[in-house]
Amino acid sequence: MASTKILTNFFPIELFPPKELKLKLFPYSLALLRELRDKHNDTHSFFRTGDYIYGSWMKGDQIEGETVIVDTENSPEIVSSLIKHIFFRAFLENTDDIVPLSFYPFSFVSPLDLHDAVREFLPDNLKGIITYDRQFEIDLRTINGVKKQLKYGFTINISHLWNVSENILELMNKGINLIGFDIIHARPLPGKKGILAPQETLLGSLTKVENRTAFIDTNEGEVQINAEQCFIRRSTVSIKKLLVELLSENQADQIVNKAKVNSRLKSDYKQYYTKLYKVVSKRLSNWRYHSLDGFEYVLSENSELPHNNYSLEENKFIFDYGTGSANTSIIKGLSEFGPFDSTSFTPKTPNILVICKPESRGGFSKTMGMLGGGMPDSKYYRRGMKDLFRLQDINFDVGEIQEDNYEGYLKIIKEKLAGNKSYDLVVVEGTNRDAYKDQKNNPYYRVKAFLLSQGIPVQALQENRTRNTNGLEYILAPLALQMYSKMGGIPWVLPSSNDVDWEIIVGVSHTYLRSSHYKGGDSKRIVGLTTFFSSDGNLLFSDNSKATDYDNFFDELLLSLKSSVNKLSEDMAWKKGQTVRFVFHVFKPMKNTELQVVQELVNSFEDFSIQFAFVQIVDNHPFLLFDKKSPGSRGRSKVNKDFVPLRGTNLIINDNECLLTTMGAHEIKFKGHAPSRPVLIKLHEESTFKDMHHITQQVYKFSHHSWRSLNPNHTPVTLFYAKMISKLLGQFKGIPDFSSAALLTAMKRKKWFL
Structure with a gap:
């Protein structure tokens, strides 16, 4: 495990809690929480932790109620809530013209015309009506600091968000035809006007507008809504469709494409980091964050962290059983040795x-x-x-x-x-x-x-x-x-370790057979998807459970897993008493019902000593890694790689979490290509196999092991394949000529989904 310094988008918080933090305490009920906020929101912040409501004194007079002393070192949930509420109030006090979009993650758009990526490409009559605003998102996160002490901090990210400032009534009064457009309902939050943006819900497709009322076709039938609270969906597709109505298809394409290019901050990672740093150093770190309870903190502008990381082995690809048949280049390996199964294919x-x-x-x-x-x-x-x-x-x-x-x-x-x-x-x-x-x-x-x-x-x-x-x-x-x-070939495998335990890596995913993406859309039918790999990366087979409703999904998944494991134990001739390790790769956090499925699976195979690890591979998280010493080579194509870390760069967040760069500087091939966010590897605490170094190395190897491409992939092949199967099954839904029977028999061991 090496230790240097690494640049991140995580800006640490230094806490200054009082020796005795005294907060107001109330028994939790939703009605009481709403009542307290309605009565005392100007002077106090209220939040729920467990079975209680805690009240923090922010300004004005203190309220009556039971007082509790909080141990801040051992109350991370309460401390996190205090940090978020204090930040929210500090933001409102220090900005006059910005209404936050959400409380957590905290987000807002820049009011500056300079930060509207589409403005310069629009005709004057549309400037400020259609916008592609720079959006800032601020997330509170924790990592292990010195001596594994919990360290709080804010991650900051920048993106762009489409917006149309006029509601559908205003647009249609200008003669614009919006029939068939996707519509969102923007409902103001009670008591939050000027404090938080309205809550938005995607309803359905607009059928007509009469007497200031919008008629919308939804999954729950036709609904009628005040047209002044209805806006077109804030998506690229809807914006382009609106521009076609206002201008022409050619002009719409040009405007949207130019705006997208203009918004590509991440294609220049150094510039992106500079903008993050500027937001913190010029504004956020200069504000005072405190409550009248005595709780106070300072936001640091230094996002350089101790680089606690795992030393990872580079990928090698094996093209034959014999020694000396490995190569770091797939094309060179195939040219010299041929595919791994060349003698048997x-x-x-x-x-x-x-x-x-x-x-x-x-x-x-x-x-x-x-x-x-x-x-x-x-x-x-x-x-x-x-x-x-x-x-x-x-x-x-x-x-x-x-x-x-x-x-x-x-x-x-x-x-x-x-x-x-x-x-x-x-x-x-x-x-x-x-x-x-x-x-x-x-x-x-x-x-x-x-x-x-x-x-x-x-x-x-x-x-x-x-x-x-x-x-x-x-x-x-x-x-x-x-x-x-x-056609069933095995182009290469990965190096196998001389492990006395059998190891099977299982990618677990599922797909909803949805009728629609609108509110109320039927998503009750679920198909479970699993891919089974040996430790050397060979895809043993893929499987899917039959479509069922949610209540029966986990029973079907258990049956599918049992059948698959039975087949593996026979094919691999596992011996009684042998240790078999299952590493489950999942996209989403494991819920109790899913954990129970695996526990039942383990308990049903009494002849073997089974270890298991639940590993969540997260790509939707707020962390970013930067590298001041990255190659930065632009070459003939003028590709900018400044501050982009190399593939394999990783940062240990805590004992069960690690950030891993799966696609780095060398994987950026053309100008404007933005680097990929690192994946966040999370090991579930209920796992019986807890070797995070081994798990991180495995994810690293499996992220350059797709037989669809010669290049590395963002996610490991275990989940990448499951996601592809899920996508295709969704596309085949409702096609009369399709039967999945062949996929479970003749095609079971073929990579038909690539």
Whole structure:
């Protein structure tokens, strides 16, 4: 474990609590909390902790009530609430023209025209009405400080937020047609006018406006709302749609694209950090944070922390069982050794059906030739799929559709399948997703659903990519990798440790079969998704539970897990009494019901000594890491990498949490490419396996182990694959030609989802 210094967006707080912090104490009830806030909000802050309401004296006269002495060193929840309430009041006292968007995380938008990223591109009559404002979000977090002492601090992030200042009534009075727009209801919070922005709810689609009343089609039927409280949805899609109504489609595209480029603060990490530092050093750190109870703190402008971190081994890829078959470069490893399963993979001469439009045949035919045989003048893809993956040959059979619809695709596919020839994979000319509001009508997804139901994997290829000769080598290499993997191949594995314990890494996810994203949308049907990997990164198989309602979901998940573990124990010949370790990778915090599922799973396998770790991989968190000593190389492409940490840079937050950079400076390939946020690895306290160094190393290795790409991925492949499966199952929902039976049998061990 090394220790230096690392720059973050975490600005520490130094506390100055009194020797005896005295707060008012009341038994909790929601009614009493509302009553206290209504009566005494000007002078006191009230918050709930456990079964009690605590009141802190901020100004004016003290109120009556029971007094309690709080031990601040052992009451982190109370201290956190005090810090947040004091900050909120200090912000209101020191700013006159800003209304916060939310209390926690605390957020606000800059009132400066300079910080409106779209203003300069709009005609004068729209400036200030449509805005793309700079938004600041301030989160209270804790880390382990010196000698593991709890350290409080604020993380600060900057983003941009679309806004339309006029309600739908004002816009429609100007003659703008808003029928069909997504509508949000902005409901003012009682007693919070000028203190907090209205609470917003996405309702549904606007059908009409009559007598200042908006009629909105929602999942719960038609609702009628005061049109003055209704605004169009603050999304890029809605803003572009509004601009099309006001200007033209071409102008709308240009304005939105220019605003997006203008808002890319993170593409210059050094500048981004400088802006964070300026907000703290020029404003926030100069305010006084205190209560009349005697609780006080100071916000530091120094966000450089002791760099407590794990020493991680670099990724190596194994291409053969024998020694000396490892390489840090995937392309070089494949060129020298071939794929890991080159001696056992079948078929050695795959039959690949290619379906395209007649006008695309030339591009597809030429591209398939280069895909199989390579590009002799290329430094990146000189050897084609045939040589790289040690195949004897590849038989491409090109078929043309006569009608550009699902029936046209299906006709040629059925004609080809009706012959004696069987196909190991089908390449289909991709369609434009944006042309189909309902993806059930998208020919590509319907064709893919049909073929997968027949046990045949599918690969999409857009026609424009076959014409892109300059960058074709960077398309063909990952395309060949995906196709080989979809046919059941194992391109490489990761180094396996000489561990006496069996280790299985399980990616656990789920997808809701939603009817709509509006309020009240039906999301009761759930499908559980699991991916099972061995410690060397080999995908053993994927599985999904049957769709069920929430009440029965965990029973179905348990059945699915039991069936999978039974199969693993048989396939791997686990011995009685052997220690087997399960590391569960999840996107969301484990709830008690999910913990019980795993506990029941463990208890049901009495013949083995089972250890388990629940590891949450969080990408939606407020932490950022910066590196003053980063390469900063711009090269010929003028890519700015200043302050961007290298892949593998990590920071230990506490015994159970660690930040890890999975995509760093070397992964930034083009100008304007913003660095990825580090992932936050969180080990659940109920885990029986607690080696965070081992777990962090594992996440690091598995984040550069996707057989979809030659480059590192933001999240480990355990969850990346589960997420892809989830996405595809959602797209197949409602398609009549789809049956998941083949996915659980013939396709179970194939990477059909890549």
